[in-house]
Amino acid sequence: MKGVTLISAVILIGVTLTAIAIIYQAGIPIIKKMQSTATVERMKQIFLQLDDLIQQVASEGNGSRRTAYIKLGSGNLVFNGSENRIEWTFESDAELVSPRSYIHLGNVIFxxxxxxxxxxxxxxGTDVYVLENEHLKVFFRKIGSVSSPQEYNTTDILMAVYMKDIKEWVPLESLEISLGSEESKTGSGYTILSSTGSDLPYATLTAYMNSSQGEYYINFTLESGADFIIVEGYR
Structure with a gap:
C-alpha cells in the first residue's frame, strides 16, 4: 500500500506541476496586467502624496521646503519646469485605462x-481657437458667442491645418458644409470649444449655424494620437 501511495503521490505532483505551468502560461497576460496595475496604483499614491506635500509647502510661504524621495520602478519621470508640473509616463500592453479618458484627483491628472x-x-491677425496634438495643429476662426451670434459662412470656420510631423501646411482653400443648399451655408451663429487646456484625451470645437434652412451644429474633434480631424454634424 505504501508503494501505491508513493506512486500516486508522484503522479499527482506531476499533474499538479503541469497544471500550474499551463495556467501560468495562459495567465501571463493577466499577470502582466496585474503587475502593471500595481505599478500605476503605486505611482498614483505617490503623486497624491506629492500633491499634499506641495500644498503644505505652498501654505507655509517663502523659504519653506521639504525633501521627497521617489522610488521609480518603471516608466519615465519628467520635471517640466516650463509648465510647472511633474509628469510620469508608463507604457503597457494591458489596457489599464480606457483609451483617451482621464480623471482629476485633486491636482493629479490620471x-x-x-x-x-x-x-x-x-x-x-485673426482670433482663433486651436486644437493641437502630437501630429496636427488646427486653427478655427473664433466667431461670435452663445449670447452674441454673428453672421458667417461655413467656409469661414476652418482656417488652417499644420502637419507637425513633416512641418508643412495642408494646402487648404476652404471647407464647405451645408444641408444640401447654398442658403444653408450662411446664417448667424458661433464657434466654441467644449473644453480648454492641455493633457486632454481629445478636444472638440463646435460651430452652431442658424440658417434660413434650419439650425444645425458641426463638431470638429481632434483625438490624441490621431493625424486626422473627425467632423460630425447634427440638428
Missing part, C-alpha cells in the same frame, strides 16, 4: 493618451 491641447490664439 489617464491615457492625454496629448491634446485646446486654446485660444491668433492666426494671421
Amino acid at each position: 489617464g491615457s493618451n492625454l496629448d491634446t491641447k485646446a486654446y485660444e490664439d491668433q492666426y494671421q
